[in-house]
Amino acid sequence: MTSTPAVPAMGTKDTGEDTTVQPPIARRVKQRLTSRGATIAAVIIAVIWTVPTLGLFISSFRPEENINQNGWWNVLSNFEFTLDNYADVLISGGSQSPNLGQYFINSLAIVIPATLIPLVIASMAAYIFAWSSFRGKDTLFVFIFALQIIPLQMALIPLLTLFVNLKIGEFELLPSGSYAQLWIAHTIFALPLAIFLLHNFIAEIPGEVIEAARVDGAGHATIFWRIIIPLSVPALASYAIFQFLWVWNDLLVALVFSGGTGDVAPITQRLAELTGTRGGEWHRLTAGAFVSMIVPLLVFFGLQRYFVRGLLAGGLKG
Amino acid sequence: MEDLGEKFLQVVIAMAIFAAVIGIIMLLVDRAPKSFRDKATIIGFLAPAAILLIVGMVWPALQTTFLAFTDRDGNLTGLDNFIWMFTEPTALVTLRNTVLWVILVPTISTVIGLVYAVFIDKAHGERVLKALVFMPMAISMVGAGIIWNFMYAYRGVEQEQIGLVNQILVWFGGEPRQFLLEAPGNTFFLIAVMVWIQVGFAMVILSAAIKGIPADIVEASRLDGATAWQQFRSITIPSIRGALVVVITTITIITLKVFDIVRTMTAGNYDTSVIANEMYTQAFRANEPGRGAALALILFLMVLPVVIYNARVLKKQKEIR
Numbered sequence: 001m002t003s004t005p006a007v008p009a010m011g012t013k014d015t016g017e018d019t020t021v022q023p024p025i026a027r028r029v030k031q032r033l034t035s036r037g038a039t040i041a042a043v044i045i046a047v048i049w050t051v052p053t054l055g056l057f058i059s060s061f062r063p064e065e066n067i068n069q070n071g072w073w074n075v076l077s078n079f080e081f082t083l084d085n086y087a088d089v090l091i092s093g094g095s096q097s098p099n100l101g102q103y104f105i106n107s108l109a110i111v112i113p114a115t116l117i118p119l120v121i122a123s124m125a126a127y128i129f130a131w132s133s134f135r136g137k138d139t140l141f142v143f144i145f146a147l148q149i150i151p152l153q154m155a156l157i158p159l160l161t162l163f164v165n166l167k168i169g170e171f172e173l174l175p176s177g178s179y180a181q182l183w184i185a186h187t188i189f190a191l192p193l194a195i196f197l198l199h200n201f202i203a204e205i206p207g208e209v210i211e212a213a214r215v216d217g218a219g220h221a222t223i224f225w226r227i228i229i230p231l232s233v234p235a236l237a238s239y240a241i242f243q244f245l246w247v248w249n250d251l252l253v254a255l256v257f258s259g260g261t262g263d264v265a266p267i268t269q270r271l272a273e274l275t276g277t278r279g280g281e282w283h284r285l286t287a288g289a290f291v292s293m294i295v296p297l298l299v300f301f302g303l304q305r306y307f308v309r310g311l312l313a314g315g316l317k318g
Numbered sequence: 319m320e321d322l323g324e325k326f327l328q329v330v331i332a333m334a335i336f337a338a339v340i341g342i343i344m345l346l347v348d349r350a351p352k353s354f355r356d357k358a359t360i361i362g363f364l365a366p367a368a369i370l371l372i373v374g375m376v377w378p379a380l381q382t383t384f385l386a387f388t389d390r391d392g393n394l395t396g397l398d399n400f401i402w403m404f405t406e407p408t409a410l411v412t413l414r415n416t417v418l419w420v421i422l423v424p425t426i427s428t429v430i431g432l433v434y435a436v437f438i439d440k441a442h443g444e445r446v447l448k449a450l451v452f453m454p455m456a457i458s459m460v461g462a463g464i465i466w467n468f469m470y471a472y473r474g475v476e477q478e479q480i481g482l483v484n485q486i487l488v489w490f491g492g493e494p495r496q497f498l499l500e501a502p503g504n505t506f507f508l509i510a511v512m513v514w515i516q517v518g519f520a521m522v523i524l525s526a527a528i529k530g531i532p533a534d535i536v537e538a539s540r541l542d543g544a545t546a547w548q549q550f551r552s553i554t555i556p557s558i559r560g561a562l563v564v565v566i567t568t569i570t571i572i573t574l575k576v577f578d579i580v581r582t583m584t585a586g587n588y589d590t591s592v593i594a595n596e597m598y599t600q601a602f603r604a605n606e607p608g609r610g611a612a613l614a615l616i617l618f619l620m621v622l623p624v625v626i627y628n629a630r631v632l633k634k635q636k637e638i639r
C-alpha cells in the first residue's frame with residue numbers, strides 16, 4: 001500500500017549474504033566472529049520471546065493434574081498427552097463449562113460483517129475522493145483523515161446511549177445483546193483509516209482506464225464494481241486482513257457493546273472473564289487461549305506479507 | 319450448538335440487508351437524470367460513510383467532551399471530574415502508571431527491537447528469527463495476558479512452581495513472589511507484557527529501514543576500518559532516524575490506549591490501573607460516566623500531540639522518497 005511508511009513488507013528484501021564486494025579474508029573472519037556473537041545474542045532474545053507461548057502451548061496438551069503438579073518444562077520426565085482440555089473448553093456443555101465453541105462462533109459472526117461492511121463503505125467513499133471533484137472535497141478528506149486521532153474511548157459512552165435509544169415506537173432497531181451493535185461500532189471505528197488507505201491506492205489507478213470505460217458509456221456504479229474494485233484487490237486484501245485481526249483480537253468494543261451476556265460475546269471477552277473468575281484453572285485457560293489464537297496465527301503464518309503491510313499502516317487505529 | 323444455524327442466519331440476513339442498501343444506492347445513482355448524475359453519485363457514495371462518522375464518531379466525541387463536565391446525574395459540575403482525577407489518590411496512581419507505561423514501553427521496545435534487528439541482519443535463518451519475535455503481534459492482548467499470567471503463576475514455597483518466572487527465582491535460591499499483586503512492582507511486570515508484544519513491531523520496521531541503507535555507504539565505512547559499533551553509531555542510527563521516530567511515536571500512541579492487558583491480568587486492581595482501563599471502569603462499571611468521559615478527554619489530549627507529530631514525520635518521509 002502506498003501510504004505505509006518507508007518500509008517494505010517483511011521478507012521481501014531478505015537477499016541473504018551481501019555478495020557485492022568481498023572484504024579481505026582476515027577482516028571477513030573477524031566480521032564473522034562478531035556476527036557469530038551477535039547471532040548467539042539474537043537467538044537468546046528469540047528464545048525468551050518464544051518460551052512463554054511455547055509453555056502455554058505444551059501445557060494445553062497436559063492432563064490437568066500434571067499442569068498443577070509441576071511446571072511444563074518437566075513435560076518430558078512425565079510425558080502424557082491429552083486432548084481433554086480442548087474437548088472440555090470447546091464442546092462440553094453445562095453452565096460450568098467455558099463453552100468456548102459458542103464464543104468462537106460469535107467471534108466469527110462478528111468479524112465477517114465487521115470486516116466486509118467497512119470495506120465496501122470505505123471503498124465507495126475512497127472512489128469519490130480519488131476520482132471526482134466537488135467544492136470542499138480536499139477539506140472533507142483531511143477532516144476524515146484527522147478523525148483517526150479520536151481515540152475509541154471518546155465515542156463509547158454516547159454511542160452506547162445512542163444505540164439503546166434508537167427506537168421506532170417500541171421496536172428497538174439495535175437491541176442490546178445483538179450482533180448489530182458490534183458490527184456498526186466496528187464499522188464506524190474502521191472508517192477513517194480505511195478511507196484514507198484505500199483512497200491512496202485507488203488514486204493510483206491509471207486515469208485512462210476509467211476514462212475509457214466512461215467513453216464506453218459506463219456509469220459510476222459500473223466503473224466502481226467492474227474496474228475500481230477488481231484493480232484494488234491488493235489494497236483491499238491488506239486492509240481486510242488488518243481489520244479482521246483487529247476485530248478478532250478486540251476486547252474493549254466487545255465489552256461495551258455485547259450487552260453483558262454470552263449470546264453475542266466474542267471469545268476474547270469470554271477468556272478475559274474466565275481469567276478473572278477462574279484464573280487457577282490452567283488446563284482450561286491454556287487450551288482456551290490457543291483456541292482464540294489459532295485464527296490469528298493461521299493468518300499470520302499464511303499471509304505474513306499482507307499482515308505486516310496492514311499492520312504498519314494501521315498502527316494508529318483505535 | 320443448536321443456535322449455530324440461528325447465528326449463521328443472522329449474519330446472512332444482515333449481509334443481505336447491507337447488500338440491498340448498497341444495491342439501491344447504486345441503482346439510484348445510475349438511474350438519476352443525466353444532469354444530476356455526478357452529484358447523485360457523490361452524495362450516494364459518500365452518504366453511508368458520512369452518516370456513520372458524524373452520528374457515530376464526531377457527535378459522540380463532542381458529547382463526551384460535554385459529559386466530562388457533568389456528574390453522574392448529568393448536572394454540570396465544572397471541573398469537578400478533573401479535580402477528582404488530579405487529587406484523588408487512586409486516580410493519581412492511575413495517572414502515574416500511565417506515565418510509567420508511556421515512558422518505558424516505547425523506549426525499551428525500540429531498544430530491544432533495534433538491537434535484535436541489527437543482530438539478525440543477514441544472519442542465517444533471519445526470516446524464522448523475525449517471525450518468532452513478531453508472533454506476539456498477531457495474537458490478542460487477552461491471549462498475551464493469559465500467557466504471562468501463566469509465566470507469573472505463583473505457588474507457595476513448599477510446592478513445586480508451575481510459573482516459569484518463579485521457578486527461575488527458586489532455581490537461583492530466591493523465594494517465589496506474587497508478581498501481579500505486589501505494588502508497585504506489578505506495574506512493571508504488566509509493562510513487560512506490552513514490551514513483549516511491541517518489540518516485534520519495532521523490529522520489523524527498523525529491520526526494513528536498515529535494509530534500506532545504501533550498500534555503498536556501509537561498504538565504504540567497512541573499507542575505512544570502522545568497527546561494528548562505529549558503523550552502528552555513525553551510519554545505522556542516522557540513516558534510520560525517521561523510522562526510529564515513527565516506531566517510538568506509534569508505540570507511544572498504542573501504549574497510551576492500552577486496555578486489554580491491564581483488564582485481563584489485574585482488572586486494574588492492586589494499583590495497576592491505567593487511564594484507558596480506568597475510563598472503562600468508571601464509565602461502564604462504576605456508573606460514573608462524567609469521570610469516564612473526563613478520562614477519555616485526557617487520553618485524547620495526551621494522544622493528540624503525538625499523533626500530529628507522527629503524521630508530520632510520515633509526511634516528510636514520503637516527500638523525501
